[in-house]
Amino acid sequence: MLTITAPSKSVPLQQVKLDDPFWSQYVKLVREVVIPYQYEALHDRIPGVEPSHAIANLRIAAGRAQGEFGGFVFQDSDLAKWMEAAAYSIAVHPDADLENKVDEIIDMIEEAQQPDGYFNTYFTIKEPQKRWTNLTDCHELYCAGHLMEAAVAYYQATGKRKLLDIVCRFADYIDAVFGPEEGKIHGFDGHQEIELALVKLYEVTGEERYLKLSQYFIDQRGTEPHFFLEEWERRGRTSFFSRTSAPPHLDYYQSHIPVREQREAVGHSVRAVYMYTAMADLAARTNDAQLLEACQALWRNIVHKQMYVTGGIGSTHHGEAFTFDYDLPNDTVYSETCASIGLIFFARRMLQLFPNSEYADVMERALYNTVIGSMAKDGRHFFYVNPLEVWPDASRKNPGKHHIKPVRPGWFACACCPPNVARLMSSLGEYVxxxxxxxxxxxxxxxxxxxxxxxxxxxxxxxxxxxxxxxxxxxxxxxxxxxxxxxxxxxxxxxxxxxxxxxxxxxxxxxxxxxxxxxxxxxxxxxxxxxxxxxSTAVQVLRSHPHLRANAGKVAIQRGPIVYCLESVDHGAPVSSILLASEPNLKAQFHPDLLGGATVIEGEGWLEESDDWKDDLYRASAKKLRPVTIKAIPYYLWGNRGENEMAVWIREAPALT
Missing domain, CATH: 2.60.40 (Immunoglobulin-like)
Structure with missing residues (x-):
């Protein structure tokens, strides 16, 4: 039976001062550009981008303004993640102006908090009579969890208790509403988050009830009778988004079976890794052997059968979800930024349980490739989806690829990813x-x-x-x-x-x-x-498992922790016509003028000629190849030189005999 003999703990953020030629530029960018930019976006003051409504909603809920609720039902979470990012930044780089901005928001949250401790701007403004009636869709506990994380981070950074006291009142109220006792709701949220947040709140307050409530939400999930099905029946078989709906797909919410029995990652990828993070947290504090076994099995399934080479997870835009083992398409991939961040959370918790380098390898892979790749070098544009193959015309004209963006947008109506990047980068010292x-x-x-x-x-x-x-x-x-x-x-x-x-x-x-x-x-x-x-940072040519059909006959290039890609700005289009030579003689050279400086890998390849095809769509004659020099850039830099094609996996020419 698995046991934890001596779990380790992160060195507190304020005890780590980063000074790194690569990573310090990102921490500084987040502090000086990203956090201020996102503050303006949350206030709807960025021209030409999707409005956030987050601060506007808060002002209405606090009684400072009149109006209608705007945005998604879970809009509060974007603001909470930004506050958490600001807190981490203040912890390592004190900033009185930023602290004042956070304090002003906290004042409004206090004004908007209901007498019983409840806080949620949607249900306060729009449907106060429907609290806790649709946990499947409405993210009430998810939003509460993000506010709890922000409160813990801000208390640890500043010593100020106002927000911590607000969320403690909120957590006490939630504890009075949910639980196994008669008269309480025997349920849990459709989007996991509060489970890991309650563990953080327990750690900083010492209040055992918060740890037990987290464990209740984990223990209750997937048990019969299935809560989401019962809730759906009580609502008259409706969803938040439709007056008539099919029953909830329980595996989408990781509630199809009890969590201790789960061995395969299924459903919405962000919800999954947030839940696995909480499971690892609880296992570390309770030495629960069944939770430990489930965590290890789920980790193995993700990393060895459902993870992209860039550290991305979630292979379909239908539900932002896992599909099945080895199904990792490159051109319709989802690979949400938040999912890679959640995978990093999970990896960090597993490292605390068992110091195995695979956990840190994955954490590093996701950081160097997907996470920083999701943010433009200007700190003002972001990817929600992180593809491994892009054809801009298909993104515009193929409905199945509408989610694939060839350039990073300035903001999103559902803007969960940008503040998630900000809070991770601001707290990076905790991961070292x-x-x-x-x-x-x-x-x-x-x-x-x-x-x-x-x-x-x-x-x-x-x-x-x-x-x-x-x-x-x-x-x-x-x-x-x-x-x-x-x-x-x-x-x-x-x-x-x-x-x-x-x-x-x-x-x-x-x-x-x-x-x-x-x-x-x-x-x-x-x-x-x-x-x-x-x-050793020797250039490596990677190949996929034979069952990974999307990469059959293709290779990827990696050097150290960095995955590389080809862009048409360096080769012309289509990049799909390029083949890596069987003996490519790959060489790495640092280019100081490439987007702040980066190592580029060049080597030998072949290009399929297209000029002589004219109007032919198909023909029987052999394709003509000519030699070309391949130039591969770090994946995290793609899309920073305008709109163009991109590919991580490229075909490999057969060996000459």
Whole structure:
């Protein structure tokens, strides 16, 4: 039976100061551009983009303005995620003006909160008599969860309790409404989120009821009689979106069977990974063996059968959902930004349960490729969907590809993704390290300083990294006094076991110190001790499992943690006519003038000639090929040079005999 012997915890955000040549530019962009831009978007002050209505709704609910509710029923969540992002930013970079902006919003939330503790602008403004009558569709607990996360982050950043007290009153009210007792609602939300938020609220308040309520929502899900079906019957077989509707598809909500019995990721991908995150949280605190087994099985299913090479998940726009094993189309993919962020949440929790490098590898893959790729270099345009193949004409004219955007929009009516990126980037320092009773784990190689304790001894750890373009990492340990401790450093999977690890210049035998992808170095650490890690960033040509039909005969290019793609701006259209040579002689070279600087991979390939086809659509003669130089850029940079075609997976020419 699975047990957790010594779970680790993240080093608090305020104890980590990032100073990294790659990642600091993104943290700064979020602080200086993204957060202010999104504040304006939430106030409906960005010309030419979809209105948010979030602040307008809040002003009406607070009694400061008159009007009708605008936007989606879950519009409150966008504002809550922005507040959480602002809180993380303030924690590492104090900003009195930003803090005042958040405080003004908190004042309005307090004014809009109902006497019993309830807060939701839609049901306050539009349908106050219908609270909790459609949990399947209306996201009430989801919105509550995001507000709880914002409150915890803001309290930890500033020490101010007003928002924390607001959400505690709200959580107390929810606890009085939901639960197994007679007279309470024996149900849960259609969109998981509150489950992981309640664990955070429990951690900061010590209130056991919040942990038990989270566990109740997890335990109740998928049990019979099925709550969503009963609720649908009570509503007269209607949905929020239609007067008549089919019964809810229970697997879409991960409520088809009890969570401890689930072994395959199904349904809406964001809801799924948010729920798995909460399951891992609860398993860590209750040592629930069945939850642990479910988490591990669900992780394996996602990562080994349902994840894109870019760290994206959710292969269909129908329900923003998982489909089935190995069904990973590139041109109709969904791969919602929020889903990759949720996968990162799940990976981080699994790392805290079991330090295995696969969890950190996936976390890193999603960060370097999908998450930062979803945001334009200007910080003002964002992808909701992250495709691996784009044909702009098809995006405009094929109804099955309408969700695939060739350029990033400025905002969305459903704008869950942009503030989600902001809150993740602002809290990035929390993902670098975790610590247990006797070990400091380094999961991500991001430069900066961390102030931690080795037992009772304060220690500063200074990390330098030249990833992703270089291959070197170093750490300097500065304890206040000599102390015995273990430092565990990750050997990334993309390094393929080719790594050189040294402590104070002495090379370590990796075979003797590596377990589950981490090198464990136990010694008496003294001020100035150093460890260095030299990794392999050789260019790799990746191929897919034979069952992954979309990639049959195709390859992808990766270097270090970065996945690459081809754009027609470098090759002409169509990029689908390009084949990678069987011996492509791929070479990596840094281009300082490419969108702020990036390593480009060039090599040999073939291009199918199209000029001589004229009006023929089909013909029997062989295609003509001519040699071309292939230029692959990092996937995260695609779409920053105007509208053009893009492909991650390209055909591979057969070997010459």
């Amino acid at each position: 390290y975790t610590s247990s009773s006797d070990t400091l784990f380094t999961h991500l190689y991001i430069g900066g300083e961390a102030n931690v304790n080795f037992g009772d001894v304060p220690v500063k750890v200074v990390q330098n990294s030249d990833l992703p373009w270089g291959s070197s990492v170093s750490m300097t340990v500065q304890p206040e006094q000599e102390t015995e401790w273990t430092i565990a450093v990750r050997i990334p999977g993309w390094s393929r076991g080719q790594a050189v690890l040294r402590v104070n210049g002495e090379e370590m035998d990796l075979n003797a110190v590596v377990k589950d992808g981490y090198a464990y170095l136990r010694r008496v650490w003294a001020d100035g001790d150093t460890l260095s890690l030299e990794l």
